[in-house]
Amino acid sequence: MREERETPKPWKKTEVIGKPMPRVDAYERVSGSAIYPSDTSLPDMLYGAILRCPHAHAKVLDIDTREAEKMPGVRAVIKGDTHGASVEWPYLRGFKTKLFDSHCRHEGEEVAAVAAETPYQAWDAIKAIKVKYEILPFVVDERKALESGAPAIHAGGNRSGETQTYERGNVEKGFAEADVVLEETYRTESELHTPMELHGCVARWDGDRLTVWESTQGVYSVQARVAEVLGLPLANVRVIGPYMGGGFGSKLQAGKYTIIAALLSKKTARPVKVFLTREETFLCVGNRPPSNMTLKAGVKKDGTLTALEFSCIGTGGAYPAGGTSLVDWLVRDLYQCPNVRTKLTDVYINAGPSRPCRAPGHPQGAWALEQMIAALAEAIKMDPVEIRLKNIPLYSQAREGNPPYTSTGLKECLKEGAKAFGWKEALKKASEANARGGSLRRGVGMASGLWVAGGGGPPSTILIKLFSDGSVNLNMGASDIGTGTKTVMAMVVSEELGVPTKKIQIEHADTRTTQYATPSGGSKTVPTEAPAVRAAALHVKQQLLEMASRELKTEADQLNLINGEILSTIDPTKKIKISGLSELKRQGVILGVGYRGPNPDKKVVNPFAAQFCEVEVNIQTGEVKVLRFLAAQESGRVMNRLTYDNQVVGGITWGVGLALTEARILDAQQTGKMVNRNWHDYKIPTALDVPAEVISLPIEPEDTEANTTGAKGLGEPVTIPTAAAIANAVYHAIGIRITRTPINPLTLCPLFAARRKEG
Numbered sequence: 008m009r010e011e012r013e014t015p016k017p018w019k020k021t022e023v024i025g026k027p028m029p030r031v032d033a034y035e036r037v038s039g040s041a042i043y044p045s046d047t048s049l050p051d052m053l054y055g056a057i058l059r060c061p062h063a064h065a066k067v068l069d070i071d072t073r074e075a076e077k078m079p080g081v082r083a084v085i086k087g088d089t090h091g092a093s094v095e096w097p098y099l100r101g102f103k104t105k106l107f108d109s110h111c112r113h114e115g116e117e118v119a120a121v122a123a124e125t126p127y128q129a130w131d132a133i134k135a136i137k138v139k140y141e142i143l144p145f146v147v148d149e150r151k152a153l154e155s156g157a158p159a160i161h162a163g164g165n166r167s168g169e170t171q172t173y174e175r176g177n178v179e180k181g182f183a184e185a186d187v188v189l190e191e192t193y194r195t196e197s198e199l200h201t202p203m204e205l206h207g208c209v210a211r212w213d214g215d216r217l218t219v220w221e222s223t224q225g226v227y228s229v230q231a232r233v234a235e236v237l238g239l240p241l242a243n244v245r246v247i248g249p250y251m252g253g254g255f256g257s258k259l260q261a262g263k264y265t266i267i268a269a270l271l272s273k274k275t276a277r278p279v280k281v282f283l284t285r286e287e288t289f290l291c292v293g294n295r296p297p298s299n300m301t302l303k304a305g306v307k308k309d310g311t312l313t314a315l316e317f318s319c320i321g322t323g324g325a326y327p328a329g330g331t332s333l334v335d336w337l338v339r340d341l342y343q344c345p346n347v348r349t350k351l352t353d354v355y356i357n358a359g360p361s362r363p364c365r366a367p368g369h370p371q372g373a374w375a376l377e378q379m380i381a382a383l384a385e386a387i388k389m390d391p392v393e394i395r396l397k398n399i400p401l402y403s404q405a406r407e408g409n410p411p412y413t414s415t416g417l418k419e420c421l422k423e424g425a426k427a428f429g430w431k432e433a434l435k436k437a438s439e440a441n442a443r444g445g446s447l448r449r450g451v452g453m454a455s456g457l458w459v460a461g462g463g464g465p466p467s468t469i470l471i472k473l474f475s476d477g478s479v480n481l482n483m484g485a486s487d488i489g490t491g492t493k494t495v496m497a498m499v500v501s502e503e504l505g506v507p508t509k510k511i512q513i514e515h516a517d518t519r520t521t522q523y524a525t526p527s528g529g530s531k532t533v534p535t536e537a538p539a540v541r542a543a544a545l546h547v548k549q550q551l552l553e554m555a556s557r558e559l560k561t562e563a564d565q566l567n568l569i570n571g572e573i574l575s576t577i578d579p580t581k582k583i584k585i586s587g588l589s590e591l592k593r594q595g596v597i598l599g600v601g602y603r604g605p606n607p608d609k610k611v612v613n614p615f616a617a618q619f620c621e622v623e624v625n626i627q628t629g630e631v632k633v634l635r636f637l638a639a640q641e642s643g644r645v646m647n648r649l650t651y652d653n654q655v656v657g658g659i660t661w662g663v664g665l666a667l668t669e670a671r672i673l674d675a676q677q678t679g680k681m682v683n684r685n686w687h688d689y690k691i692p693t694a695l696d697v698p699a700e701v702i703s704l705p706i707e708p709e710d711t712e713a714n715t716t717g718a719k720g721l722g723e724p725v726t727i728p729t730a731a732a733i734a735n736a737v738y739h740a741i742g743i744r745i746t747r748t749p750i751n752p753l754t755l756c757p758l759f760a761a762r763r764k765e766g
């Protein structure tokens with residue numbers, strides 16, 4: 008079945024790829040006819056609600072559900088000892104708890120659940136459940152979790168796994184060789200994913216087969232988790248997620264809510280819908296963990312980095328969840344540096360578990376590293392762009408064997424970005440304006456970054472059916488998480504088969520009907536799936552040309568496929584339309600199969616970036632306004648200029664949030680509870696916070712090695728340098744380095760007041 012095929016050659020000139028093409032599903036999305044999982048409504052459907060522990064840390068002593076069970080419309084109440092509900096929920100490193108664990112280690116931990124005829128009846132019943140808690144002392148500050156006397160969240164204490172260390176070269180020697188050594192501590196606050204569509208699903212059983220309509224980044228990963236937790240064969244679990252309203256890493260997996268919906272549905276023999284409230288999602292379905300970082304760096308007068316030493320204390324919350332994952336990656340690998348040491352300490356606190364969040368670890372690491380590089384540049388009186396150019400990595404230093412990158416556009420990002428932004432002029436103008444005084448201060452700043460991944464495979468399998476009228480079905484298991492994946496895949500088919508995208512229908516994200524795919528995350532959906540789509544399209548094309556060669560009585564390699572017509576390259580009279588092929592009419596369909604091969608051996612596929620921005624800071628009010636932003640992104644080939652620019656705007660918006668507005672606030676003094684668990688008190692950037700001018704500047708080296716499309720992924724790389732670039736611009740504006748997020752009037756006003764006092 009899986010016959011040998013030639014590896015397709017890299018595209019030279021493209022007709023469709025790279026063009027700004029509106030989304031193939033734009034109409035459905037804007038008209039409201041797209042049915043998201045949260046829109047799903049089935050006949051006879053019940054609504055589930057979850058009772059959650061209101062305390063930061065408590066033991067459940069007793070649950071009395073008698074009153075709730077008698078309430079109108081209530082069809083099921085489940086808790087830890089309900090038949091079938093005593094299942095285990097897995098975290099990282101093989102760690103498990105009960106789905107309803109009597110030891111509640113964070114506010115919002117699941118205690119019981121109800122299914123009722125209406126959501127209101129379900130919530131009324133939740134309120135009627137009486138729980139006796141033993142309230143335990145809590146710790147919600149990761150900097151205090153290892154102090155003696157801190158309440159132990161787990162029997163073994165508050166260390167989450169071993170401290171992770173990395174070392175190369177001789178750091179002490181590196182510092183001794185430096186002309187300047189600086190050391191600084193940095194902190195980034197925890198951010199919440201808070202996607203537009205809430206987390207949840209609809210679950211329905213047909214005998215021993217379960218179907219779940221879930222808002223997810225990966226139907227197959229949800230299938231695997233549900234089957235594992237419920238002890239079902241994979242084949243009995245169908246997961247469907249055709250549209251989804253954002254995940255950013257928080258929907259790479261099933262949630263406890265998925266299992267709860269399935270259990271309630273089983274018990275009632277009716278479909279059950281469980282979608283969380285906004286407040287629940289703030290507490291329970293992930294976050295970008297807070298990072299407390301120290302960075303010491305050495306540099307020579309000529310800008311050569313001699314040593315970097317980094318440590319981070321972080322937390323994935325109350326369970327093993329990767330609280331310090333990848334926070335040190337940029338320190339290890341963004342710049343050429345022979346001597347590097349890093350140390351990551353992950354601890355438990357009484358807060359909801361973290362989940363991967365748009366470029367896990369990287370924006371935090373960039374916040375520290377990219378501010379430090381700016382400070383080093385200032386100390387040796389070198390331009391911040393220059394110092395970075397001086398230390399461009401030639402290969403990945405942090406990986407075994409120092410493999411080279413298939414392409415690295417960091418140098419071009421820096422050079423072309425600075426030029427397009429007008430870096431030198433902007434620096435000068437801002438400094439001149441500030442010399443004149445006044446309460447509005449201008450600053451420009453920049454930062455760079457790379458992203459640790461660039462797609463890969465296998466597995467990815469794609470089926471393409473070409474029908475006799477020239478229309479196409481594309482079958483792909485991967486989810487389009489709002490980034491425009493479907494559109495890019497249709498463009499790949501269109502490029503190879505000459506079929507307009509409106510004649511291409513895409514079936515995707517359904518474990519029963521579409522092919523296996525890994526979840527859409529890591530900015531890998533395009534670089535992983537598009538080569539498989541291309542292979543499937545070429546498989547169709549090969550069969551089509553062979554068919555035409557029989558009909559036209561000529562060799563297949565003398566035929567071309569252009570705009571739905573097959574033409575001889577030698578004899579212009581020999582041509583036939585796809586719809587005119589009698590063999591195809593008889594056969595009905597040509598089936599093409601495409602697989603994703605592995606990335607090149609001993610090479611690394613990573614995207615790079617450099618970003619530049621200009622800010623205005625009001626030194627009376629502490630307001631920070633980002634005036635303009637330019638993102639020079641090297642993500643290999645631009646597949647669709649429109650969806651590309653969308654990712655740039657989205658990534659920068661996220662970075663503006665990290666830098667200026669967002670922070671989870673836990674009440675460390677009295678309750679341990681989250682005090683800003685809604686969109687009013689938790690500030691995501693609005694249109695007023697995002698610069699009116701965001702310029703996307705793609706840097707496109709020809710990468711013929713990354714994969715057969717040359718695309719390397721964009722969603723995450725964009726957001727990595729953004730916050731640090733803003734912090735550097737703020738420093739330029741006010742001369743005070745802000746090392747903690749968010750930079751807002753609460754942070755700035757006391758600093759301005761202190762400076763006025765000092766005169």
Ligand code: MOS
Nearest residue numbers: 256364365528529
């Ligand atoms: Mo991403 S944080 O891998 O969805």
